[in-house]
Amino acid sequence: MALIVQKYGGTSVGNPERIKNVARRVAAAQAAGDQIVVVVSAMSGETNRLIGLAKEIQPNPDARELDVVVSTGEQVTIGLLCMALIERGVKARSYTGAQVRILTDSSFTKARILKIDEDRMRKDLDDGHVIVVAGFQGVDDLGNITTLGRGGSDTTGVALAAALRADECQIYTDVDGVYTTDPRIVPEARKLDRITFEEMLEMASLGSKILQIRSVEFAGKYKVRLRVLSSFEEGGEGTLITFEEDIKMEQPIISGIAFNRDEAKLTVLGVPDRPGIAYQILGPIADANIDVDMIIQNVSHDGLTDFSFTVNRNDYERTTKILEDVKAHAGAREVRGDRSMAKVSVVGVGMRSHVGIASKMFRTLAEEGINIQMISTSEIKISVAIDEKYLELAVRVLHKAFELDQVGA
Amino acid sequence: MALIVQKYGGTSVGNPERIKNVARRVAAAQAAGDQIVVVVSAMSGETNRLIGLAKEIQPNPDARELDVVVSTGEQVTIGLLCMALIERGVKARSYTGAQVRILTDSSFTKARILKIDEDRMRKDLDDGHVIVVAGFQGVDDLGNITTLGRGGSDTTGVALAAALRADECQIYTDVDGVYTTDPRIVPEARKLDRITFEEMLEMASLGSKILQIRSVEFAGKYKVRLRVLSSFEEGGEGTLITFEEDIKMEQPIISGIAFNRDEAKLTVLGVPDRPGIAYQILGPIADANIDVDMIIQNVSHDGLTDFSFTVNRNDYERTTKILEDVKAHAGAREVRGDRSMAKVSVVGVGMRSHVGIASKMFRTLAEEGINIQMISTSEIKISVAIDEKYLELAVRVLHKAFELDQVGA
Structure with missing residues (x-):
């Protein structure tokens, strides 16, 4: 029995039908015999809607209060995904960042994770629950709500995988893997089966937008096996992010x-x-x-x-x-x-x-x-x-x- | 210096302009020398939107997860109202139900308040902050998010007023007081200057929809001075909810x-x-x-x-x-x-x-x-x-x- 962390981004949970689709995939993964922890983003467009509301009120929103507002996006998704799982007969339980608890520093809107409590999750997993955690958010030691900044849901996924010593962290996105470059600009771009952590770090930090850079750093630091997959296509292997020593000798000079x-x-x-x-x-x-x-x-x-x-x-x-x-x-x-x-x-x-x-x-x-x-x-x-x-x-x-x-x- | 709890309903905070208007009133009340605790509902329509999303996924939504989803409505409002206050130069700080902490039982979607911690609020008030609390929600002793059921924001307001021994709890709504009946049905209906707790209990429980019944029970039990006011009109005295002994002898046989x-x-x-x-x-x-x-x-x-x-x-x-x-x-x-x-x-x-x-x-x-x-x-x-x-x-x-x-x- 493996422990898998699956992370689904905003597009993958963009509407009720897509949330049901994610529930179907999660249920199948659990039925295959694995323990599943799911991390979700806000429904696509929701974070921007909330930031827009905030800016209508305060052009430069107060950082503490902005985190209170935008963290609700992921909170809605965890509840909805649990409902979809329960409707399928799967035992599921949602956790906000504070409920986990994902302890961060107090840098509102760009907080850093300090510590993750795993006891409560572990107990629920052993009881046969799927755990659904709100990405992108945490709580400081005074109980204030914090967010990790844009793309922070990936970081949440990897950090949970590290804390729970998961067998794999799967990042589901709207692309089916890492490409040599953005196919919207170069139609001939090819999907890579594997890429090293170092290359991925450079690709992510330079704006390839598939994985947030901090999540890749985390994965490298804690040796988390990380895979990028499509949440819309079935059966693909995606792109595996590997440590350099895994890569065979005959590799391309330039990856992307x-x-x-x-x-x-x-x-x-x-x-x-x-x-x-x-x-x-x-x-x-x-x-x-x-x-x-x-x-x-x-x-x-x-x-x-x-x-x-x-x-x-x-x-x-x-x-x-x-x-x-x-x-x-x-x-x-x-x-x-x-x-x-x-x-x-x-x-x-x-x-x-x-x-x-x-x-x-x-x-x-x-x-x-x-x-x-x-x-x-x-x-x-x-x-x-x-x-x-x-x-x-x-x-x-x-x-x-x-x-x-x-x-x- | 008095301590006033003001509660604003969904219509009063229905859009950014109205939230700014509430901030203006709150700022004026604080400038007049009082300590102010504000309780807010979700922006009008928001709770129904969230319930609608939930029902698209699960026709009878799981109660625990429904509370996770709908409690975000008030959380958005507290953040936005604090931003509007801070933009005016008023020190303000938001609290979710869990942050207060408003301890409830575990009856999801219709939880009952057991205890309210006042220490943190008291400290922030003494530091000159306006406190903005999410109505309608709490947390059980396992850390699960709970909601008090529809209209529960009134109950939050009164419960906070009781816990803080506030001088008055003001319920701001879209009507300017309690009427002899619904003016939409009977145009000749008159506003009452005062009404007894007992009458108000009967009026509220029977659907007059101005105050939630549990809030009136709470107010009666803890002797909280309760007033219903319009959040749109200025200067009105609203309707004071009184204990029977306050009422003069010559009172009408039927109030409404x-x-x-x-x-x-x-x-x-x-x-x-x-x-x-x-x-x-x-x-x-x-x-x-x-x-x-x-x-x-x-x-x-x-x-x-x-x-x-x-x-x-x-x-x-x-x-x-x-x-x-x-x-x-x-x-x-x-x-x-x-x-x-x-x-x-x-x-x-x-x-x-x-x-x-x-x-x-x-x-x-x-x-x-x-x-x-x-x-x-x-x-x-x-x-x-x-x-x-x-x-x-x-x-x-x-x-x-x-x-x-x-x-x-």
Whole structure:
């Protein structure tokens, strides 16, 4: 008897019929002899509806109260899914994040999980219940409701799988696996049977939108076997996220092309090049809980340097405001920004042992007249920031240049 | 400095503009120097939407899971109202039923309040916060979410006022007070400045729909000063619910005409007239948590009697099913039912000292050809069950017969 955590996203539970469909699949999995814990998101559109209501009342909603409001989306889904299961004769019991209890810190709207109590769930599982847990939410040690931020339901799924030492965490979504890139942009994109955690981390963080990055980190850290599957197609094997040692030797150099549309670039010009300057600039950004992505510091001239980084476009105004304060303090000349950036990356563990990937990437973009504004590299990926208007073109020509449409590439 | 509990119903918080309006009133009350605890219902239509979703999935929704789903309605409102208060510069903090904590029994969908913790609220009040509490909900001692049943937000308001020993509990609604009867049926209906608890109990239980009966019981038991006010009109005094000793001597004989549309009648025919038979019939009904209203047992013939009672129309099918089991067990001849009943009552504490009220009521109905199917009386009311189609006519002619349209009647 295996213990399986299944996570269903908003589209999979988007209406009563789809919730019944999920109940059918969960019931079948339990009937096959496994213990099942289900994590669900809010019905699609519901979180946006709630945020919209909040913003009608307060343009920048109070973070604590916003979590009180948006956490109701998942709470509705857990109740409805349990009803669908009970209607099928399956014993089922719903849990909110607070009921589990999924203890988090108090960073409202982007809380981090600290601890998960498993006793009550374990007891219900042993009594033959299917457990249905609200994703995306938790509770701090004062009893305040918190949320994990967008996509946090994946993280809930993986964290529960880790806490319960589950045999597999299955992420059901509206795609049937991880592709070489977004098929909406490149119709020739292919589904991958397996992908390493490291590659998946890069793919997810760069906006492939299948799995939330934190969930992949969690899965890697706690060695949770993670699989991405379609909630609409039957019988598929999806894509298994593996540890690198599982992968056979003969693997492709490049696994996929990832991209992120919602970037914004900020540059602090003419800042004194002294030790601690990076911290002086980025410290206040981090204190404001703003995630920084690419970071580049240019060589200095006459003791002055330029410092650039990218943030999510939603954080652009807040970041600009913080930098205006930092400017005077750090003795910088000027702060410049560009809201319409996109990032494109080639990702692959095979890259390490192959030279020439970077030059092939840069040449391919140059041939299309696409100007590269920033470059950043890691062991298994090369990312470039470009003007957003070239995004689709860049993804298409790179997918073709690296022959990702060819099986066995 | 007084401590005031204000309760706003679903219509009063029906959209973001109305929520802002409530925030304005709450802010003004706090600025006047009082400590304010606010209890809110779900936005109007929201509870029905959630129940509708549940019934699409499970025609008779599982009670525990239904409470998980419908309790989200109030949770959304508390968050939104706090945002509106914070946007005005008022310190505010929301509490779900579980966060307060409002401890209830485990009768899902119709739980009863056992205990309210006041420590955390008291601390926040002393820190200058407005407290916004979700009505209608609580938590049992296992941490399961419970709801108090329809109209339970009033009960939450009164229970909080009792626990906090508040100076007044103000129920804001879409009417500006308690009327002699429903003005939609009788345009001449008049607002009452004050009404006794006993009268209000009879008015509420009989369907006047302004205050939930349990809230009035609570208020009477814990001597909470209760006032009904309009959330849309400014400056009105509403209707104060008083203890009888406060009322001056010269009071009207009849205060109002109450009615209830959603009744159903069940009759068990030819049941052996022996001790314990009433319990044998009604025990299983009570065990199923079905509220029984009027109960009538006729005189017996040849050791057999007929036993009739009314229930809410929503419980008609369940009750019929239970009675079919009871029939064989109790040795009854037949079970009959009528789904389309209505109840009309004349209510007034002055009734005790006046004869002739009943005969005047029966004569008035007879003159209109309205057949009386059941009669039940108490110290301060006389109720009759009639065919539902005569309901409006009966209310109108009784209102006129008892001169309730006359000031000082």
